[in-house]
Each structure stands twice: as C-alpha cells, then as structure tokens.
Amino acid sequence: MDASEVAAIIIEPVQGEGGFLPAPQALLIALRTICDRHGILLIADEIQTGFARTGKMFGIEHSGVEPDLVTVAKALAGGFPLSGVIGRAELMDAAEPGGLGGTYAGSPIACAAALAVLDVIADEKLVERANVIGSRLRSTLESFARSSHMVPIAAIRGPGAMVAFDVVRHRGSNQPDAEAARRVVQAAIASGLILLTCGVHGNTIRLLNALTISDALLDEGLSKLEQALVSATL
Known part of the structure; x- marks a missing residue:
C-alpha cells in the first residue's frame, strides 16, 4: 500500500508472546526514519516492557529512538486494571474533551495504585x-x-x-x-x-x-x- 494510507507502525521493543526477542536497534532506527519521511506515527507497545522491566523505565530507551506514542498497562498499577497512552502533546491534545475513553480508563483506585507504583520504582531503584x-x-x-x-x-x-x-x-x-x-x-x-x-x-x-x-x-x-x-x- 502507499505510505499515505499508513496511519501508524506499532512495534514491541522486545517481543512478548512472540518469544522475548529484542528488536534490533537498526530496525527501530530505520522505522523512525521511514515514519518521519512519510508522516507516519511510530508507536511503542510497552505493555510488557514498560516500567523498569528491561533495565530502563521503558524498553524503547535501549535504542535511543523516540516514539510518537507509547502504550502502557500491566505493571502500571501493580495489578489493578489500568491502561494508558503516553504521547507527544500535539497528538494527545488533538482529541476533543471526552474524545478519549476506554474500559479501564479513569478508575480512581487504579490511578492511586499507579502513582504508588511509580513511587516504589523510584524509591526502591x-x-x-x-x-x-x-x-x-x-x-x-x-x-x-x-x-x-x-x-x-x-x-x-x-x-x-x-x-x-x-x-x-x-x-x-x-x-x-x-x-x-x-x-x-x-x-x-x-x-x-x-x-x-x-x-x-x-x-x-x-x-x-x-x-x-x-x-x-x-x-x-x-x-x-x-x-x-x-x-x-x-
């Protein structure tokens, strides 16, 4: 298909269910170059690799590549149901108020748990x-x-x-x-x-x-x- 038809490329910095296979740095750099050239979003799926698991806060950090969006869940709230998206301000602010939602969005208890998780990650190094x-x-x-x-x-x-x-x-x-x-x-x-x-x-x-x-x-x-x-x- 033509590059103009591609909205985003999604990749796990380390494959999860696929076999715990780290994405080569050269691949991630090449994807970033392609996305920049054609105006495509690069999304890092950090559901399994996020929050210190890989020895960095996020797995994509090992490559030096900066994604446009990052998906997070699992470790985010220490077992409470919570997921999220991290992204560049111009992307995250593009949605109208109320335009973003999800099954596990906005639970006060899960959000409090997530804040506590972040404190533990920092305090316990x-x-x-x-x-x-x-x-x-x-x-x-x-x-x-x-x-x-x-x-x-x-x-x-x-x-x-x-x-x-x-x-x-x-x-x-x-x-x-x-x-x-x-x-x-x-x-x-x-x-x-x-x-x-x-x-x-x-x-x-x-x-x-x-x-x-x-x-x-x-x-x-x-x-x-x-x-x-x-x-x-x-």
Whole structure:
C-alpha cells in the first residue's frame, strides 16, 4: 500500500508472546526514519516492557529512538486494571474533551495504585534492580546450558529482568522442543514454581519475577527451575 494510507507502525521493543526477542536497534532506527519521511506515527507497545522491566523505565530507551506514542498497562498499577497512552502533546491534545475513553480508563483506585507504583520504582531503584536481577538470571541460565544432566537450553536473552531461553532438542542446536518445554513447566509447577512459555514454536520459557523479589526468593526460584530442567529429561 502507499505510505499515505499508513496511519501508524506499532512495534514491541522486545517481543512478548512472540518469544522475548529484542528488536534490533537498526530496525527501530530505520522505522523512525521511514515514519518521519512519510508522516507516519511510530508507536511503542510497552505493555510488557514498560516500567523498569528491561533495565530502563521503558524498553524503547535501549535504542535511543523516540516514539510518537507509547502504550502502557500491566505493571502500571501493580495489578489493578489500568491502561494508558503516553504521547507527544500535539497528538494527545488533538482529541476533543471526552474524545478519549476506554474500559479501564479513569478508575480512581487504579490511578492511586499507579502513582504508588511509580513511587516504589523510584524509591526502591527498581530500574537498577532489574539489571541486577537480569545478570543473575542470565549467568545462572548459562551454567544450566553447560550441564549435560538437564534438558538442553539455548538462546538465553533479554534486557534487564525480561529474560527467556529456548528449550531445544540437542545441546548446541537451535531445533525447538516444545514437548520438553511443556515437561519443564509441569515439573516446575509441581514444586511450586510458575513458569510461562511463549514463542512461535512454544519452546521458549520466560522468567518474569517481581522486581521487588528478594535475593533469597530469587535463588529459591532458580533452584526449583534447575530441578525442573533435570526432572524433565527423558
């Protein structure tokens, strides 16, 4: 289609359900250039990447690219139903009074919760904490990847505390093994650890612990993950 027919390009700085795949910086820069050239809005979907999860307040900050609009939800209100849009003033002010609305818009309790969340992120330095957690997760997963007594894993990735890895058929390969990933999740649940899978092949396991987690609880979770990777071997 012609560029004049495109209102906006929407992208996640790190894919969520798609497999926790960070968008290459070169791609985001190229999209910004295309949008500027043709008058198209660039929208960053920060529903999963927002509010310190990636080691920046927003995932798009890792690229240095400035979007026109940012969508936010999930972590915004610490579990209360609230979503929002952040954008350039000329865009946000373009709507007539009452022209913006939504199912979860304007809840006083959720808005108060969101303000408290922002205070906790600042007071407890959760942006910095996300990077500490992420380093611990990645280094531990790398040691798991070298073990011959566990389900083979590969492609450990993700910025900050938005970390994932792939369960594969053979150590050193990239061949997905969704069935083994399912066994890992089941074994983890049996020991009290909840894991989520994602990715187009269903073999990616993502780690999304709270940024307020203690070191002791993080270590306990990693120990349970280790046990799950061992018990899921055939």
